[in-house]
Amino acid sequence: MKSDHDAKNRQRRLAALARSERETLEDALDRIKPPPRYDVVKPAETGLVMVRGRAGGSGAPFNLGEMTVTRCVVRGADGALGVGYVAGRDRRKAELVAIFDALLQDPERVGQLESDVIAPAEQRRRERQDHVLARAAATRVDFFTVVRGE
Amino acid sequence: MYVAVKGGERAIANAHAWLAEERRGDPAVPELTVAQIREQQRLAVDRVMTEGSLYDPDLAALALKQARGDQVEAIFLLRAYRTTLTRFGATVPLETSRMTVRRRVSAIFKDVPGGQVLGPTFDYTHRLLDFALAANGEPPAAPIAETPLADTLPGVIDVLNRESLIETEVAPSEAPTPPDLTREPLRFPAPRAMRLQNLARGDEGFLLALGYSTQRGYGRNHPFAGEIRFGEVTVEFEAPELGFAVELGDIELTECQMVNQFAGSKTEPPQFTRGYGTSFGHGERKAMGMALVDRALRAAELGEEVTSPAQDTEFVLYHSDNVEAQGFVQHLKLPHYVDFQSELTVIRGMRRTAAQTREAALAEAAE
Amino acid sequence: MTTAALPGFADNVHDAQGTFRRLLDAMAHPGRIVTVPGPQAAPPGLDPATAALLLTLCDGETPVWLDPGAAAIADWLAFHAGAPVTTAPARAAFAVVLQPQAMPALDAFDWGTDEVPEASTTLIVQVASLADDTGWTLRGPGIAAQARLAVAGLSQNWFTDRRAMQAAFPRGVDVVFTNGHRVAALPRTTIMES
Numbered sequence: 226m227k228s229d230h231d232a233k234n235r236q237r238r239l240a241a242l243a244r245s246e247r248e249t250l251e252d253a254l255d256r257i258k259p260p261p262r263y264d265v266v267k268p269a270e271t272g273l274v275m276v277r278g279r280a281g282g283s284g285a286p287f288n289l290g291e292m293t294v295t296r297c298v299v300r301g302a303d304g305a306l307g308v309g310y311v312a313g314r315d316r317r318k319a320e321l322v323a324i325f326d327a328l329l330q331d332p333e334r335v336g337q338l339e340s341d342v343i344a345p346a347e348q349r350r351r352e353r354q355d356h357v358l359a360r361a362a363a364t365r366v367d368f369f370t371v372v373r374g375e
Numbered sequence: 376m377y378v379a380v381k382g383g384e385r386a387i388a389n390a391h392a393w394l395a396e397e398r399r400g401d402p403a404v405p406e407l408t409v410a411q412i413r414e415q416q417r418l419a420v421d422r423v424m425t426e427g428s429l430y431d432p433d434l435a436a437l438a439l440k441q442a443r444g445d446q447v448e449a450i451f452l453l454r455a456y457r458t459t460l461t462r463f464g465a466t467v468p469l470e471t472s473r474m475t476v477r478r479r480v481s482a483i484f485k486d487v488p489g490g491q492v493l494g495p496t497f498d499y500t501h502r503l504l505d506f507a508l509a510a511n512g513e514p515p516a517a518p519i520a521e522t523p524l525a526d527t528l529p530g531v532i533d534v535l536n537r538e539s540l541i542e543t544e545v546a547p548s549e550a551p552t553p554p555d556l557t558r559e560p561l562r563f564p565a566p567r568a569m570r571l572q573n574l575a576r577g578d579e580g581f582l583l584a585l586g587y588s589t590q591r592g593y594g595r596n597h598p599f600a601g602e603i604r605f606g607e608v609t610v611e612f613e614a615p616e617l618g619f620a621v622e623l624g625d626i627e628l629t630e631c632q633m634v635n636q637f638a639g640s641k642t643e644p645p646q647f648t649r650g651y652g653t654s655f656g657h658g659e660r661k662a663m664g665m666a667l668v669d670r671a672l673r674a675a676e677l678g679e680e681v682t683s684p685a686q687d688t689e690f691v692l693y694h695s696d697n698v699e700a701q702g703f704v705q706h707l708k709l710p711h712y713v714d715f716q717s718e719l720t721v722i723r724g725m726r727r728t729a730a731q732t733r734e735a736a737l738a739e740a741a742e
Numbered sequence: 743m744t745t746a747a748l749p750g751f752a753d754n755v756h757d758a759q760g761t762f763r764r765l766l767d768a769m770a771h772p773g774r775i776v777t778v779p780g781p782q783a784a785p786p787g788l789d790p791a792t793a794a795l796l797l798t799l800c801d802g803e804t805p806v807w808l809d810p811g812a813a814a815i816a817d818w819l820a821f822h823a824g825a826p827v828t829t830a831p832a833r834a835a836f837a838v839v840l841q842p843q844a845m846p847a848l849d850a851f852d853w854g855t856d857e858v859p860e861a862s863t864t865l866i867v868q869v870a871s872l873a874d875d876t877g878w879t880l881r882g883p884g885i886a887a888q889a890r891l892a893v894a895g896l897s898q899n900w901f902t903d904r905r906a907m908q909a910a911f912p913r914g915v916d917v918v919f920t921n922g923h924r925v926a927a928l929p930r931t932t933i934m935e936s
Contacts, residue, residue: 232619235617235619236619236620236621236622239621239622240621240622243621243622243623243624244622244624244625267616270461271460272460272461272462272463273429273457273460273461273462273463274462274463274464274465274466274610274612274623275462275464275465275466275555275557276430276465276466276469276610276626277465277466277467277468277469277553278468278469278471278571278575278653279468279469279471279544279546280544280567280568280571280651281544281632281649281651282471282472282530282544282630282632282651283472283530283533283543283544283545283546284544284545284546285546285547285550285553285567285568286468286546286550286553286568287553287567287568287569287571287572287575288465288553288554288555288556288557288568288572289469289571289572289575289653289655290424290425290428290429290430290575290576290655291428291429291430291457291462291557292429292430292431292610292623292626293429293430293431293434293460294463294612294623296463296614296616298616306616308614308616308617308621310612310614310621310623311623311624312610312623312624312625312626313431313433313624314431314433314434354475354526355523356519357475357477357606357607358475358476358523358524358525358526359519359520359521359522359523359524360477360517360518360519360520361476361477361478361492361494361523361524362492362520362522362523362524363517363518363519363520364478364492364493364494364495365489365490365491365492365493365520365524366490366491366492366493367490368485368486368491
């Protein structure tokens with residue numbers, strides 16, 4: 226039985242992988258020698274998920290519209306199942322995410338992959354976000370009140 | 376009544392070939408790429424995603440290219456495409472309060488935590504044609520503040536509703552599965568979740584006009600833009616293979632909280648009620664129109680008299696979908712030869728009867 | 743998890759479409775036995791045809807009822823089809839029966855309504871043998887004169903229950919029998935004679 230801590234870590238890593246570029250993941254996989262073996266359990270498949278919003282932003286859920294999603298499941302050489310879910314229609318990317326998810330469950334590999342793949346992905350996301358938030362901050366209104374009648 | 380008519384096949388094929396040529400335009404002008412449409416006609420892409428009810432910027436851009444920029448046609452293409460895909464399930468409801476905000480303004484509270492953030496807006500532009508754009512060229516980089524905004528900005532209404540004078544929206548602890556118009560037909564009385572889905576897919580022009588009609592007195596409900604926000608929201612999905620929610624990525628989303636004066640009813644004290652609007656991407660006008668109409672459609676629930684089109688649930692929900700509307704209007708172009716022949720016969724008969732009646736009357740008068 | 747993650751169809755889209763096409767043939771010709779290739783592997787106790795039908799028909803929007811013999815396939819079904827399991831046969835879109843002798847009466851399942859008769863349970867009943875040259879005599883849409891179907895292992899009451907259901911048409915359930923790679927259908931339109 227996996228602990229909550231493991232599940233949380235896996236969740237965080239999957240979030241970082243899903244936001245990575247396909248090329249970045251492909252390069253990271255190429256750097257692993259010898260190339261890891263894996264079997265495809267569920268071939269990459271593109272489908273839809275219904276995106277739910279909430280009335281008033283915080284109330285009862287409603288169906289807002291769908292989005293494209295691609296998923297894939299692989300089994301690593303040690304038997305660990307890797308699952309990839311990514312927004313969009315990139316089947317290879319979903320497979321790469323699944324491969325890394327399987328590899329990251331290997332205690333011998335996790336440290337290296339965390340610093341080689343996950344940490345840089347998280348940092349890139351942070352930088353992108355900060356760039357957006359800094360531009361947004363530049364458009365913040367500084368109100369000043371004109372004193373009248375004196 | 377329709378009768379199968381043959382013989383149009385070659386004409387149709389040739390018409391489509393010409394259409395493809397027209398789509399391409401003058402070959403001396405470089406062809407548009409899907410990526411160019413996605414990046415440079417983004418608001419058109421956003422509208423196609425919203426009303427096509429499918430978030431996929433590349434597909435929406437492709438649809439626009441194929442439709443020669445015709446939005447409703449592109450929306451139709453996207454709606455048709457989605458039917459070819461299986462659905463994996465539904466996401467965890469979006470947490471828009473955790474949006475990475477690019478724009479967030481409130482017209483009811485000046486001093487909101489985080490401030491009034493204008494973001495990339497057309498507001499305050501002079502609406503003068505910029506001939507510099509005709510010459511192409513890169514714009515100067517937008518200024519960057521030293522301190523970025525906070526990662527999340529709380530909802531204006533929730534934070535500033537200290538006196539509880541504004542209605543609150545609380546998620547029910549046991550939320551039933553919301554109805555889904557892609558799986559079941561409209562039914563009346565339509566629950567709010569069904570109305571919101573219908574409006575979210577609804578035609579922007581239709582909702583804009585209806586929202587406007589409420590402002591001009593057809594179902595007046597004294598609206599204020601409580602908050603408008605646009606930015607990125609994380610989408611989470613409970614993957615059956617994993618047993619926990621996995622982040623799929625982020626989508627761009629616009630949200631409008633309209634706040635409306637309400638005199639109170641037998642069960643509700645006087646307060647401000649709310650209307651909600653949302654769209655994929657940056658769709659402020661759509662979100663505002665939708666919020667006005669959402670509020671108008673709550674008339675019956677709030678004990679208001681239903682007097683105007685925007686308050687009439689059946690009228691609004693049955694006519695909001697532009698794919699349905701264009702289909703029914705445009706089907707009039709299809710051959711109605713036999714229909715019309717039968718109408719001609721009827722009219723001829725009526726004429727004959729009318730003429731006989733007239734002659735009889737004249738004969739009577741002459742006697 | 744080991745059973746759950748058994749490989750499914752080799753080619754999800756085409757194998758599911760192929761299986762669906764054959765099921766359509768079986769449904770259109772009640773009593774006719776068709777064969778389906780089946781997935782790469784099936785959980786213990788599940789015949790290839792039963793597994794193939796489940797992978798073809800079930801998804802996140804179809805609650806599935808499992809009889810006690812099929813209870814162990816819940817994880818496999820969730821993994822491959824994302825289909826939720828329901829404990830109430832009356833709410834099931836599909837029902838999987840591996841122990842036909844002990845299956846609930848037909849009226850325990852959803853028969854739909856006169857307005858929406860298609861919103862009913864489809865039963866997938868795995869049996870020990872299937873034959874189309876003996877057994878029941880079938881008549882009705884999709885059958886030129888008459889068809890035969892013999893199904894092993896059903897309880898004594900089953901035939902009476904099924905005949906009683908005919909009076910409720912268009913309400914009712916459609917039944918698909920599986921055995922090995924073979925599939926035969928008994929849609930609600932079929933009239934059973936002794």
